[in-house]
Amino acid sequence: MLYDDRVILVADHLRLSGINRETFVDQQEWFLYEHVISEQRFVKEFLMDDNDDAVEEHSKSQDERKRSFLVISCHAARRSEYFYWNDYCLMCLITICGFCIFCIPPTLPQNRLQIGVTLLLTSITFRWTVNRSLPTISYLTSLDKYSIISIFILVILCIWHAAMGAAVFIAKHYPNINTDDEFVWIDRYALFGFLGAFFIMHVAMLVWLFLVPLAYRRQMERNDQEYRIKNRAKSKSLAGKVTSRTVMTVNGRHRLPSTNQRS
Structure with a gap:
């Protein structure tokens, strides 16, 4: 129920609101x-x-x-161009370096883990540095999700290298291993599997960015276009009213002398 002694605020539909x-x-x-x-x-x-x-x-x-x-x-x-090149790209490069560890033989797990943990600490430090330039909010942004997923990938790779080194040590008990050994093939299949999952993750991330965050921006751009069209229509209608009033005033001024001459 609305009372007569209360002010009801209503937007003016004849004039569009604007921002400088x-x-x-x-x-x-x-x-x-x-x-x-x-x-x-x-x-x-x-x-x-x-x-x-x-x-x-x-x-x-x-x-x-x-x-x-x-x-x-x-x-x-x-403006996301800065974050694409300075955050997403660098985090992706750090994660890709984690797959280069597979070139080290599985009989050297200490070297694999050393490089893997170094990359893991580098990614965590890089994430802390990036968070300093971002506002503190209660939800995860797309950059936060990508960084966390990349950190988990490096953690999974470190766990795999440790498990592979332990399996080779328990089964073979010698430092050298042939390229046709079953553990080498298992390690290769693991590399292909991790690379495939990494590629699928990026494809899914790009699809999600296109369908959710970028779709919202496209909607904002369409709203801007509709606002420009409405603003032009309002300007034309206002100009038409001013022109009609000017013509009526000019016609009225022309009639006055003719009336005085007749009188």
Whole structure:
């Protein structure tokens, strides 16, 4: 129920809201869209301290009281080119280096683990460095998900190298091994399997980026295009009204002298 003594805020549909993007300070880090969305909402009125007894009596029935407010929102997107090249690309290169460890024979697990753990610590340190330039938020971004998955891949590779070294040591008991040995073939199949999973993970990540985050940006761009079309239509209609008023005024001025001459 809405009362007569309350102000109801309504967006003006005849004039579009706008935003001045030239005064936006963080243009190098954020991209500010042109369109502005205005939304009317109603909330239950909270109890206010008032000396008027009549107002207090009406305030007791809060289930029927509503208060109007107008939400004006604009949208901004972080410029992601910097993060693609300086975060995603470097993290991918560090993870790819983890697959190069398979060139070391499985009879040298100490060398494999040394390089694998070094890459793991490098990726963790790199992630900490990247997080310093990002805001602290409660959810995981796409960069966080990619970094965590890459760290888990390096951990799985380290576990595999340790298990393979232990299996070779228990079964063979000698440092040298032939290239046709069954453990060498198992290690090769593991390399192909890890590379395939790594490739599939990137394909799935690209598909998800295209369907979810980039789809939202495409929707924002479509909203900007609709805003420009509406703004042009409003400008043309306003210009037409001004022109019609000017023509009527000019015609009225031309009629006045003719009337005076007749009189």
